[in-house]
Amino acid sequence: MIGKIIGAIAGKQASKHVRGIGGTNGALLGVAATTVLRRLGPLGLIAVAAGGYGMKKYSEKRQAETRKATRSSGYIDPTRTQA
Template identity: 50%
Template sequence: MIGKIIGAFVGDRLAKRTGGMSGAKGAALGVVGTAVLRRISLPAMAAIAAGGYAAKKLSEKNSGTRSGGAETTS
């Protein structure tokens, strides 16, 4: 019960910081997130974290090449 309350609180706070999400939706995602984390194994958590890190790096790499572009000098 306390884990659900903490998850809802953290989800609410994160939702308020990100755009396009209400506090209630964040709280619901926090409750669901704590339930999911309780049921998956440690190797699965590590794989999810590694995949998220790789996706973030790939996204940063792709956005950097599009916005920066190739500069030409005369």
């Protein structure tokens, strides 16, 4: 019971950082997540944490590559108003 309450609070706080999920939906998501995590056990928790860390690193690597590809050369191309 206490775990579900803590999960609801954590889900509500996490929903502030995710677009499209409100406070109530985040709380329900937090309760569901605590139930699933409890069933996974300790090895499942380690696997989920490792997967989340790997996904974060993969996402950061892709963002760095797209920033590198879109970086300008430093020269400004003249516009129509500049002659």
